[in-house]
Amino acid sequence: MSAREFDLIVIGAGAVGENVADRAVQGGLTVALVEAELVGGECSYWACMPSKALLRAGAAVRDAADVDGAAQAITGPIDPLGVLRRRDAIVHDWDDASQVAWVDGAGIELIRGHARFTGPKALAVTAADGTVTELRATHAVTVSTGSAALLPDVPGLREAAPWTSRDATSVKSIPASLAILGGGVVGCEMATAYASLGCAVTLLSRGPLLSNLEPVAGEAVTASLRRLGVDVRIGAEAAAVQRGEHGVVVELKDDSTGGSTVTADELLVAIGRTPRTGDLGLEAIGLTPGDWLTVDDTLRVEGFDWLYATGDVNHRALLTHQGKYQARAAGDVIAARALGRPVDDAPWGRHVATADAEAVPQVTFTDPEVASVGLTEAAARRAGYDIRVVDYELGWVAGASALADHYEGHARAVIDASREVLIGVTFVGRNVSEMLQAATIAIVGEVPLKRLWHAVPAYPTLNEVWLRLLETDGRGTA
Numbered sequence: 001m002s003a004r005e006f007d008l009i010v011i012g013a014g015a016v017g018e019n020v021a022d023r024a025v026q027g028g029l030t031v032a033l034v035e036a037e038l039v040g041g042e043c044s045y046w047a048c049m050p051s052k053a054l055l056r057a058g059a060a061v062r063d064a065a066d067v068d069g070a071a072q073a074i075t076g077p078i079d080p081l082g083v084l085r086r087r088d089a090i091v092h093d094w095d096d097a098s099q100v101a102w103v104d105g106a107g108i109e110l111i112r113g114h115a116r117f118t119g120p121k122a123l124a125v126t127a128a129d130g131t132v133t134e135l136r137a138t139h140a141v142t143v144s145t146g147s148a149a150l151l152p153d154v155p156g157l158r159e160a161a162p163w164t165s166r167d168a169t170s171v172k173s174i175p176a177s178l179a180i181l182g183g184g185v186v187g188c189e190m191a192t193a194y195a196s197l198g199c200a201v202t203l204l205s206r207g208p209l210l211s212n213l214e215p216v217a218g219e220a221v222t223a224s225l226r227r228l229g230v231d232v233r234i235g236a237e238a239a240a241v242q243r244g245e246h247g248v249v250v251e252l253k254d255d256s257t258g259g260s261t262v263t264a265d266e267l268l269v270a271i272g273r274t275p276r277t278g279d280l281g282l283e284a285i286g287l288t289p290g291d292w293l294t295v296d297d298t299l300r301v302e303g304f305d306w307l308y309a310t311g312d313v314n315h316r317a318l319l320t321h322q323g324k325y326q327a328r329a330a331g332d333v334i335a336a337r338a339l340g341r342p343v344d345d346a347p348w349g350r351h352v353a354t355a356d357a358e359a360v361p362q363v364t365f366t367d368p369e370v371a372s373v374g375l376t377e378a379a380a381r382r383a384g385y386d387i388r389v390v391d392y393e394l395g396w397v398a399g400a401s402a403l404a405d406h407y408e409g410h411a412r413a414v415i416d417a418s419r420e421v422l423i424g425v426t427f428v429g430r431n432v433s434e435m436l437q438a439a440t441i442a443i444v445g446e447v448p449l450k451r452l453w454h455a456v457p458a459y460p461t462l463n464e465v466w467l468r469l470l471e472t473d474g475r476g477t478a
């Protein structure tokens with residue numbers, strides 16, 4: 001049987017793969033999009049969307065509880081069944097029909113099945129019924145296969161059938177107790193969600209929580225998780241795991257953390273991600289199965305002129321919005337190269353993902369939220385920048401006192417002193433997520449601080465902290 005030919009084959013129809021395919025079709029190419037599971041990928045069904053659905057009710061209730069008058073309207077606990085019902089609606093009951101309709105409407109050919117390379121630009125796709133379709137790309141192949149939860153090599157862990165983020169986000173009933181291994185973004189968000197839903201949560205973290213962010217973020221989240229009733233144990237490492245009659249027992253390496261074992265109905269492992277490249281036939285094109293795919297700024301895999309990798313699988317920034325940004329550049333540059341059009345690959349050009357290195361925005365939907373973009377103080381110092389760091393308490397601005405009765409929060413700006421521009425901003429506090437785009441624009445636009453003084457924040461909003469940060473930094477007398 002001869003192979004079906006397309007200009008571009010995209011492996012993986014997550015948010016990222018969908019966008020690569022869409023841009024390439026718009027650029028004039030024929031595109032096949034291969035998907036083994038649900039069109040829409042991790043973000044839509046097992047990650048961003050269901051996790052935010054599980055978090056929202058707790059955030060809404062806490063917002064109301066901090067406003068005298070509104071607080072009195074809260075007359076009972078959160079209803080977990082209602083929360084799960086809303087989560088089910090948000091993930092369309094794990095049915096991808098609406099996304100498939102979008103793919104069809106965009107002029108992309110969807111091929112369902114598991115793709116494996118059989119050679120350069122050649123793939124075999126095995127469908128659920130075992131049927132194999134051979135595909136050949138005339139110009140390029142893009143790998144957008146995402147990432148999966150990483151399991152550490154802890155004795156007994158795999159046999160104990162721990163939860164990964166997929167189980168935590170697709171849960172059908174809230175367990176009475178949950179232990180979480182890992183104090184990163186997934187660990188902290190899920191601890192917040194499950195504690196809000198009435199579950200007794202123990203969060204086991206090797207180091208401080210949210211250690212990739214400004215320390216003030218992890219400190220605030222640790223304190224607030226403890227207020228929510230979460231047993232947060234910093235410096236806790238799992239030595240062994242066992243599932244027994246009373247649930248999962250985690251033996252800790254050191255009992256100085258408050259007890260040598262933790263027992264819970266379920267154990268969620270959230271210690272990072274591994275690339276989904278283990279069963280992709282990478283050996284057929286000279287790459288190593290299980291590796292991340294390292295790319296240049298046009299998202300082309302190092303050492304290839306036809307192979308691209310976008311989204312989690314290239315390990316540049318494991319976030320949906322950043323993967324979709326890469327996808328727009330990749331889809332456009334693949335079409336430009338295929339059709340002999342000019343390539344704009346200078347920094348900040350149309351065909352590169354420059355912001356991956358300079359300005360990655362992220363919101364951690366804990367309570368308080370953490371909204372961050374660019375470099376932390378520590379990262380900027382490591383990178384050798386000459387910096388000034390400016391801090392301000394968010395609770396001191398008028399907008400905060402209008403928003404809540406006891407608002408607590410923090411803002412930090414990292415300034416590149418040689419250029420007098422921002423290179424990092426972090427906000428910690430309720431409702432700070434919507435403030436992040438202004439910071440991203442200031443960094444990407446390299447807006448001079450002296451011009452930022454003219455960006456007047458509306459009164460009384462939380463954004464007034466922008467003015468306070470500038471005042472704290474000082475305007476000078478010149």
Ligand SMILES: Cc1cc2nc3c(=O)[nH]c(=O)nc-3n(C[C@H](O)[C@H](O)[C@H](O)COP(=O)(O)OP(=O)(O)OC[C@H]3O[C@@H](n4cnc5c(N)ncnc54)[C@H](O)[C@@H]3O)c2cc1C
Pocket residue numbers: 011012013014015016017034035036037038039040041042043046047048049051052113114115116144145146147165169186276279280310311312313317318319320321322323
């Ligand atoms: C719990 C959790 C919460 C998160 N929350 C957020 C958030 O709030 N905001 C945010 O920006 N990011 C969040 N993320 C990260 C976000 O989910 C990922 O960055 C994003 O899903 C990556 O998209 P992707 O398209 O690269 O990969 P995926 O969404 O994983 O898509 C890859 C697709 O490829 C398919 N596939 C894999 N191998 C093959 C193959 N061989 N053949 C055919 N198909 C294949 C898979 O079935 C999948 O559909 C969260 C992650 C987790 C785990």
Ligand SMILES: NC(=O)c1ccc[n+]([C@@H]2O[C@H](COP(=O)([O-])OP(=O)(O)OC[C@H]3O[C@@H](n4cnc5c(N)ncnc54)[C@H](O)[C@@H]3O)[C@@H](O)[C@H]2O)c1
Pocket residue numbers: 152181182183184185186187189205206207210211237238270271272273317318319362363364365
């Ligand atoms: N709101 C969001 O944007 C959001 C939400 C969830 C996930 N995500 C993305 O998903 C990715 C994965 O999240 P994550 O929380 O799994 O990873 P993470 O990298 O954020 O955190 C993992 C944590 O586990 C710790 N750890 C690593 N190995 C360990 C071990 N063997 N034992 C104990 N602890 C160990 C790390 O030190 C780290 O603190 C993140 O990179 C993030 O970008 C984003």
